[in-house]
Each structure stands twice: as C-alpha cells, then as structure tokens.
Amino acid sequence: MSRVGYRGEGHPLRxxxxxxxxxxxxxxxxxxxxxxxxGVADLDLATVGLITRTRGxxxxxxGVDLPRALEELKTRGRFAPDHPDxxxxxxxxxxxxxxxxxxxxxxxxxxxxxxxxxxSHVRAALSRGRHAVTANKGPVAWAHEELCALAEEKxxxxxxxxxxxxxxxxxxxxxxxxxxxxxxxxEGILNSTSNWVLAGLExxxxxxxxxxxxxxxxxAEADPSHDLEGWDGAVKVSALANGLMGGELTPDQVxxxxxxxxxxxxxxxxxxxxxxxxxxxxxxxxEEGVLKGRSALExxxxxxxxxxxxxxxxxxxxxxxxxxxxxxxxxxxxxLVPTAYGVLSxxxxxxxxxxx
Amino acid sequence: MSRVGYRGEGHPLRxxxxxxxxxxxxxxxxxxxxxxxxGVADLDLATVGLITRTRGxxxxxxGVDLPRALEELKTRGRFAPDHPDxxxxxxxxxxxxxxxxxxxxxxxxxxxxxxxxxxSHVRAALSRGRHAVTANKGPVAWAHEELCALAEEKxxxxxxxxxxxxxxxxxxxxxxxxxxxxxxxxEGILNSTSNWVLAGLExxxxxxxxxxxxxxxxxAEADPSHDLEGWDGAVKVSALANGLMGGELTPDQVxxxxxxxxxxxxxxxxxxxxxxxxxxxxxxxxEEGVLKGRSALExxxxxxxxxxxxxxxxxxxxxxxxxxxxxxxxxxxxxLVPTAYGVLSxxxxxxxxxxx
Numbered sequence: 001m002s003r004v005g006y007r008g009e010g011h012p013l014r015x016x017x018x019x020x021x022x023x024x025x026x027x028x029x030x031x032x033x034x035x036x037x038x039g040v041a042d043l044d045l046a047t048v049g050l051i052t053r054t055r056g057x058x059x060x061x062x063g064v065d066l067p068r069a070l071e072e073l074k075t076r077g078r079f080a081p082d083h084p085d086x087x088x089x090x091x092x093x094x095x096x097x098x099x100x101x102x103x104x105x106x107x108x109x110x111x112x113x114x115x116x117x118x119x120s121h122v123r124a125a126l127s128r129g130r131h132a133v134t135a136n137k138g139p140v141a142w143a144h145e146e147l148c149a150l151a152e153e154k155x156x157x158x159x160x161x162x163x164x165x166x167x168x169x170x171x172x173x174x175x176x177x178x179x180x181x182x183x184x185x186x187e188g189i190l191n192s193t194s195n196w197v198l199a200g201l202e203x204x205x206x207x208x209x210x211x212x213x214x215x216x217x218x219x220a221e222a223d224p225s226h227d228l229e230g231w232d233g234a235v236k237v238s239a240l241a242n243g244l245m246g247g248e249l250t251p252d253q254v255x256x257x258x259x260x261x262x263x264x265x266x267x268x269x270x271x272x273x274x275x276x277x278x279x280x281x282x283x284x285x286x287e288e289g290v291l292k293g294r295s296a297l298e299x300x301x302x303x304x305x306x307x308x309x310x311x312x313x314x315x316x317x318x319x320x321x322x323x324x325x326x327x328x329x330x331x332x333x334x335x336l337v338p339t340a341y342g343v344l345s346x347x348x349x350x351x352x353x354x355x356x
Numbered sequence: 357m358s359r360v361g362y363r364g365e366g367h368p369l370r371x372x373x374x375x376x377x378x379x380x381x382x383x384x385x386x387x388x389x390x391x392x393x394x395g396v397a398d399l400d401l402a403t404v405g406l407i408t409r410t411r412g413x414x415x416x417x418x419g420v421d422l423p424r425a426l427e428e429l430k431t432r433g434r435f436a437p438d439h440p441d442x443x444x445x446x447x448x449x450x451x452x453x454x455x456x457x458x459x460x461x462x463x464x465x466x467x468x469x470x471x472x473x474x475x476s477h478v479r480a481a482l483s484r485g486r487h488a489v490t491a492n493k494g495p496v497a498w499a500h501e502e503l504c505a506l507a508e509e510k511x512x513x514x515x516x517x518x519x520x521x522x523x524x525x526x527x528x529x530x531x532x533x534x535x536x537x538x539x540x541x542x543e544g545i546l547n548s549t550s551n552w553v554l555a556g557l558e559x560x561x562x563x564x565x566x567x568x569x570x571x572x573x574x575x576a577e578a579d580p581s582h583d584l585e586g587w588d589g590a591v592k593v594s595a596l597a598n599g600l601m602g603g604e605l606t607p608d609q610v611x612x613x614x615x616x617x618x619x620x621x622x623x624x625x626x627x628x629x630x631x632x633x634x635x636x637x638x639x640x641x642x643e644e645g646v647l648k649g650r651s652a653l654e655x656x657x658x659x660x661x662x663x664x665x666x667x668x669x670x671x672x673x674x675x676x677x678x679x680x681x682x683x684x685x686x687x688x689x690x691x692l693v694p695t696a697y698g699v700l701s702x703x704x705x706x707x708x709x710x711x712x
Contacts, residue, residue: 031700032677037677037678038538039535039538040536051409075603111615112584118605133675134517137359163477166679167532167678167684168678168680169529173525176528176532177528177529177533177701178525178701179394179701179705179708180393180396180399180697180701180704181395181697181701182394182395182459247570301358303664305685308659308664320398321392321393321395322386322393322395322523322693322694322697323522323523323524323697324686324687324689324691324694325526325686326685327683327685327687328682328683328684329661329678329682330680330681330682330683331680331683334681335607335680337678337679338679338680341536341678341679344535344536344678345534345535345537347535348535349535
C-alpha cells in the first residue's frame with residue numbers, strides 16, 4: 001500500500017470530492033454528528049476540493065470549510081458566489097492537479113457516455129498513485145479491469161462499496177471475508193426503484209402512478225426508464241460480476257428485459273396464479289467459461305425467496321464452491337445514510353491501510 | 357501482528373489440531389483436492405500435531421503424514437497403533453509444548469464444563485503468543501473477553517468464524533466490512549437442528565420421529581436436547597453478541613424457551629392461524645446498556661422473513677446505526693465443506709497477516 005504522502009494518525013486524510021449531491025451532503029452531515037454516529041467520528045478529513053457541475057466548485061489546499069459549504073448548499077442549493085474558496089477547476093483538472101490522498105467520485109452516472117467522465121476522474125487519480133473511491137457505477141461497470149490493473153501498478157486502491165446495495169459491504173464481504181472461495185454465480189434484486197414500482201402495481205396503481213409515488217418518496221429518478229428498462233440492474237450486475245467473479249462484463253453485454261409494458265392487470269393476473277413479478281439480475285459463466293449477465297423481469301412463485309424482498313429492499317445471492325448458498329438482504333428505505341456510509345467506510349478502510 | 361517464527365511464503369504454516377472429527381477430516385480432504393477447490397490450494401500446512409480424545413494422537417515436528425492419517429481414520433476410525441508419529445500427549449500439554457504457529461481447536465463443545473477444556477487449549481496457545489482458531493463455541497461463549505485481551509497483549513490472533521453459521525463469514529463481515537458501524541441488535545435462526553425438526557413436525561411427524569430423521573440426515577446430534585432446549589442458540593447468540601457488540605454475555609445468562617413440548621397438533625393448529633414456529637435468537641442492550649440475550653421458540657406469521665428460512669438453513673439479522681437492516685441467510689445442507697472452509701478461511705487470513 002502506497003502512502004502517497006500520508007503522515008498517519010493525527011493528520012487528516014486529504015479528500016477531493018467530484019460530485020457532491022445528496023450522498024455527499026449526507027456523508028458530511030454524518031461526520032458532523034459524532035454523538036449519533038460515534039464509530040466514524042474519528043475519520044479526520046480535509047476536503048481539498050468539492051467539484052460539482054451545477055452547484056459550483058471549491059478548492060483549498062488546507063481543506064475547505066465543510067460546515068459552511070454544507071450550509072450554503074442547504075440554504076441556497078449552491079456555493080455562495082463570494083465563498084473565498086471558489087474555483088473554476090473542472091473535475092478532470094482537479095483530479096490531475098490538486099494534492100489529495102483520495103478522490104471520491106460521487107457524480108451522477110452517465111449511461112449514454114458509458115460511464116464518462118467518472119472513468120477519466122478515477123483514471124487520473126490512480127495514474128498519480130492516488131486512491132479512488134467511487135459511488136458512481138460507471139468506472140466499475142465499464143472500466144473495471146483497466147482501473148484495477150492501473151491501481152495495482154501504482155500501488156493505489158480502487159474502492160467501490162457504494163455502487164451496489166448502498167453501503168451493504170458486498171464487495172468487501174467477498175474480497176475480505178470469503179478468501180479462497182470461488183464465486184460461481186451471483187443473482188439478486190439489485191434495483192430498488194423497480195421493486196418499489198412493482199409493489200405499487202400490485203396495489204392496483206398504473207405504472208405511471210406507481211412511478212410518481214416512487215419519485216415522491218425519493219426512490220425513483222426524474223427519468224425512471226434507466227431503472228425500469230433494466231439498465232441499472234445491468235450496470236450493477238456487471239460491477240458485481242467484475243468485482244466478485246473476476247470478469248470483464250459490460251452493461252451492454254447484459255441481456256435485458258424491462259418492465260415498462262406491465263399493467264396492474266397483468267400483475268393481478270399473475271397473483272391469481274400465485275405468482276409475482278420481480279426484476280432479477282444474474283451473472284454466471286457459460287460452458288466456455290465466458291461471463292454472462294441478465295437483468296430481466298421474471299415471474300416467481302409467491303413462496304420464492306425473492307418474492308418476499310419488499311419495496312425498497314434489495315437482495316444478493318452468492319453461490320460458491322466452498323460455502324452453502326449465501327443470501328444477503330438489505331431491507332431498504334429512503335434514508336441516504338447507508339449510501340453515504342458506504343463512501344465513509346471505504347475512506348475508513350483507506351485510512352487504516354495507510355496507517356498500517 | 358506477531359510473526360511467531362513464521363518465515364513467510366514458501367514455508368508451511370505449522371498447525372496443531374486439537375480434536376479431529378468430521379470437520380477436521382473434511383478440511384483435510386479439501387486441501388487434498390486442489391483441482392476442485394483451487395482457491396485454498398496454496399494453503400501450505402504442516403500438521404505438527406493431531407490430538408483426539410478417542411481416535412489417538414499424532415505429533416511430528418516436521419508435520420505428520422496427513423494423507424496417511426486421513427486414510428487411517430477413514431478405514432479404521434482411528435490412527436493405526438503402529439503409526440510412527442503416535443504420541444501420548446493430551447491437548448493441553450500439546451498446546452503448551454509443541455512448536456506451532458496456530459492452534460486449531462475443533463474438539464466437541466462441552467456445555468456442562470462451560471466450554472472446557474477448549475478454553476484452556478486456546479488460553480495456552482495465546483499465552484505463548486501463538487494464534488488460535490476455534491470452531492468449538494466454548495471459548496467464544498464463556499471466555500471471549502479474557503481470550504481477546506490475552507490475544508491482544510501477546511500480539512496473537514483469536515479467530516472463530518466457524519462457530520456460528522458454519523463458514524458464512526459473519527464475524528468477519530462485521531469486523532472487516534462494517535467498520536464504524538455500531539451493531540445495535542442481532543437476531544436470527546442460528547440452530548439448524550431445531551429448524552429441521554420443526555419442518556418435520558409441520559409434516560405431521562412426532563418430535564421423536566422428526567429428531568430421528570434429523571439424526572439420520574447427519575443434522576442432529578445423538579443427544580438433541582442441547583439443540584431443542586435452546587442451549588445451542590444461547591451459546592451462538594452469546595458468541596455473536598460478544599464478537600459483534602463488544603459484550604460479555606454468557607450462555608447461562610441467555611433466556612431460553614425450548615421446543616421439546618411441541619407436538620404436530622400444536623404446529624398444525626398454528627398453521628390454521630397462518631402461523632409457524634421458529635427457534636429465534638436475539639441479543640440487544642437494555643435501557644441501562646446491559647447486553648441481554650434470548651434463545652426461544654416463537655410463533656411467527658407465515659409471511660415473516662424468518663418463516664421462509666427452510667430446514668437446515670440459518671439466518672442472521674444485523675441492525676446498526678449506519679446501515680439499513682441487513683439479513684444474511686445460509687441455505688444450509690448436510691455438507692461439512694462450508695464448516696471446514698470456515699477453519700481454512702481463518703488459516704488463510706492468518707497466513708496472509710503473517711506474510712504482511
């Protein structure tokens with residue numbers, strides 16, 4: 001583990017945030033509430049840069065005033081024009097030039113651009129031997145192998161716990177706790193928006209109404225097609241397959257069957273047959289050993305394990321050579337604390353590895 | 357991490373096994389099948405001692421001939437009288453005198469003796485700065501705090517992944533992957549024998565018949581009362597509470613409600629009310645912060661998460677301050693490979709920590 005100038009305990013971890021939406025703000029709030037969250041209270045960060053596309057950008061080699069920045073975002077939705085740390089740096093320039101230990105990539109995923117510009121941000125950090133934490137799924141879905149190889153070459157770490165199932169440590173579970181096990185197959189409900197919308201359809205809502213309810217609850221994005229057409233699942237199952245099965249699967253190689261055609265009538269008719277729809281993801285190796293993926297609407301019997309994964313929940317099944325089948329279920333909810341925790345847990349792991 | 361004379365890569369890890377029943381033999385078989393289990397194939401062990409109570413004892417400073425020992429156990433149920441490595445050492449003397457890196461305690465749990473003599477074996481190893489891996493729940497349930505303190509003082513490791521849910525890495529999940537999270541409550545189905553017997557009762561079998569079926573399948577012990585009276589659950593929930601919540605709960609402090617009084621009629625009557633019996637374990641802190649435990653028969657609605665945990669399966673729920681509720685489910689089965697893997701995964705972790 002490279003130390004990239006980190007001086008160890010008593011010195012803050014220097015962090016550059018690229019993107020700073022709800023997840024970033026929640027992470028900041030957690031760190032400012034040590035009484036409620038004592039376990040992360042000793043994570044001493046210096047935020048050397050906060051680069052956003054629509055809320056302004058801040059940079060300060062000694063660390064920007066995070067409470068002030070959070071307050072400005074809260075009251076006016078962007079950094080104040082007279083903020084002393086304002087800068088014109090864009091994400092890529094910041095990643096290439098600022099002096100940080102860890103780049104935290106939490107900008108929104110751009111599927112049309114195949115994960116860019118997040119991939120370039122992470123690549124820029126790793127090329128300089130700086131660590132990278134990504135909550136943006138792009139780098140893991142479209143450039144996993146390249147970025148892992150680069151990280152290894154440069155002695156840097158490339159962490160991604162938040163990309164799938166919020167902060168539930170599924171990558172770390174496989175990497176740190178199942179050593180020697182080969183993951184043979186992964187399967188699960190990875191997209192909570194579609195799961196939430198399916199619950200609405202079961203209650204008799206139209207697809208449009210169910211989506212609206214999910215949007216109002218803060219679960220669905222303004223454009224839900226990414227979730228309902230299986231793209232989000234395809235991105236996540238690629239990230240998992242690449243991380244846990246050592247592959248090179250990209251989301252466009254994943255077979256997709258979306259759910260936009262579903263009506264409450266179709267759903268009710270399935271129920272009369274004792275069945276329920278779920279969007280399921282799966283990755284496996286075919287007979288030639290080639291990694292395959294699927295993100296598709298499926299009809300399951302009501303007593304099937306996945307049928308009981310409720311609304312905003314998610315579930316992941318791991319089949320390995322050495323363990324009984326393991327299932328990890330996240331009950332879910334609308335809180336962003338678990339997602340933000342995923343980023344913080346990667347930062348805690350990095351701090352400790354650098355302190356070793 | 358102390359290196360206790362370990363010379364790193366290219367040199368075998370010197371292991372003393374105390375106890376060598378089905379789990380030990382399965383671990384040996386896994387190591388002899390590198391083609392089927394490539395992930396653990398590079399675990400190079402020298403077995404300096406194999407101490408059993410009823411099958412004889414072997415010791416050899418250069419490592420006993422493990423394939424021969426396994427063959428003898430397989431063909432005659434004990435080590436051959438003319439085996440060149442036979443010894444009269446008992447477990448405690450072996451732990452105190454042999455030259456090993458890791459003591460692996462896999463002798464059967466003795467509840468009446470409050471976890472002895474396994475606790476003394478582990479204590480003897482740790483006192484000498486040697487690492488200890490236990491699949492025996494005694495040391496974790498009755499002496500967790502003392503042994504952890506001793507391990508820390510001596511720079512040794514005290515690992516216990518196999519004690520709960522076979523090899524499913526529940527301790528490592530919390531310790532290595534949920535850093536900064538406080539575990540507020542744990543809950544689950546931790547005893548697969550009772551779960552298997554409950555399934556038999558639902559099929560209309562008497563308790564005695566259901567137990568017999570479980571025994572024939574290799575799930576239940578000859579004396580099933582330990583499982584059916586909630587003792588096994590009490591031991592496991594203590595181990596988990598101590599490991600994950602930093603407590604000092606002992607199995608005798610855990611409230612127990614057994615299931616020996618259940619009849620197929622009681623179970624059928626619950627089903628007519630849409631309910632199902634499960635043996636549930638739980639640990640939490642009361643208002644004064646005191647750790648409490650319960651291992652008890654409970655009646656659950658059929659659509660409850662635990663109601664779907666089948667036969668030989670197990671489930672663990674973790675509630676924390678920073679994550680959504682997480683559930684880990686092991687589907688279960690009669691194979692001992694996952695249990696043996698738990699021991700091997702602890703040995704792999706130790707080897708890598710020593711190589712650091």
